[in-house]
Amino acid sequence: MFDLKDKVAVITGSSRGIGRAIAEMFAKAGAKVVVSSRSEEACAPVVEAILAAGGEAISIPCHIGKKDQLQALVDKTKEKWGKIDVLVCNAAINPAYGPLGDLSDELFDKIMGTNVRSTFNLCNMVLPGMAENGGGSVILLSSIAGLRGNSVIGAYGISKAAEAALARNLAVEWGPKAIRVNALAPGLVKTDFAKALWEDPKRLEIAENHTPLRRIGQPDDIAGTVLFLACDASSFITGQTIVADGGETIA
Numbered sequence: 001m002f003d004l005k006d007k008v009a010v011i012t013g014s015s016r017g018i019g020r021a022i023a024e025m026f027a028k029a030g031a032k033v034v035v036s037s038r039s040e041e042a043c044a045p046v047v048e049a050i051l052a053a054g055g056e057a058i059s060i061p062c063h064i065g066k067k068d069q070l071q072a073l074v075d076k077t078k079e080k081w082g083k084i085d086v087l088v089c090n091a092a093i094n095p096a097y098g099p100l101g102d103l104s105d106e107l108f109d110k111i112m113g114t115n116v117r118s119t120f121n122l123c124n125m126v127l128p129g130m131a132e133n134g135g136g137s138v139i140l141l142s143s144i145a146g147l148r149g150n151s152v153i154g155a156y157g158i159s160k161a162a163e164a165a166l167a168r169n170l171a172v173e174w175g176p177k178a179i180r181v182n183a184l185a186p187g188l189v190k191t192d193f194a195k196a197l198w199e200d201p202k203r204l205e206i207a208e209n210h211t212p213l214r215r216i217g218q219p220d221d222i223a224g225t226v227l228f229l230a231c232d233a234s235s236f237i238t239g240q241t242i243v244a245d246g247g248e249t250i251a
Contacts (some may be wrong), residue, residue, distance in 0.1 A: 009230065015036075018090060022218050023050065024223075033058075034073070050071050067118075070127055091114075092114065094143065112158070188207050212247030
């Protein structure tokens with residue numbers, strides 16, 4: 001039930017961190033993986049590692065904020081492998097730290113455009129073809145920042161709450177076509193993307209001393225949950241936001 005053999009999986013933002021862990025885990029589960037990030041140079045080491053381990057992978061660079069590049073990502077994947085069975089929307093940005101009152105219109109629009117509109121656009125490009133092929137699974141990377149307030153990364157949290165809402169609505173629309181859409185909300189994970197948070201001594205102390213598991217997450221912690229949502233083991237789960245945070249939000 002955890003087998004992805006012969007499935008084609010597209011993973012945005014998969015050149016490092018959580019995205020790379022997902023790509024490598026999917027390949028081990030038998031998927032044909034499309035590694036995607038802004039540059040070929042960033043994607044190449046991931047593809048090489050997957051091929052060296054006996055998996056199948058190609059790289060298709062894509063700037064998710066540019067609609068034409070999103071369409072090219074979909075078209076090139078289909079040209080190579082004919083279909084898309086699994087879509088993981090992992091790429092995101094967070095260029096602003098501080099109160100919402102200090103956030104410029106330009107930065108707010110950039111965060112919402114990159115994190116929400118690009119995901120919306122990519123799903124609309126992929127889901128019709130996925131339905132024609134008999135179904136599939138879509139996983140949107142949300143965040144626990146979208147489940148509660150935050151005085152430092154508020155706009156990012158708003159965008160991640162929107163992605164969780166997008167997952168629910170797409171699940172309703174596409175469920176009759178055998179497509180499942182779920183969101184995954186990680187807690188603090190040790191990646192370059194979240195470096196400003198886990199390098200903060202107070203934030204790290206909270207994670208290590210007050211969450212039930214007494215640690216922050218690692219990329220593989222999240223990749224394993226994404227694999228579960230991608231494969232038949234989760235065949236009756238859709239429209240949900242799964243929290244993977246070591247228990248931080250319940251402590």
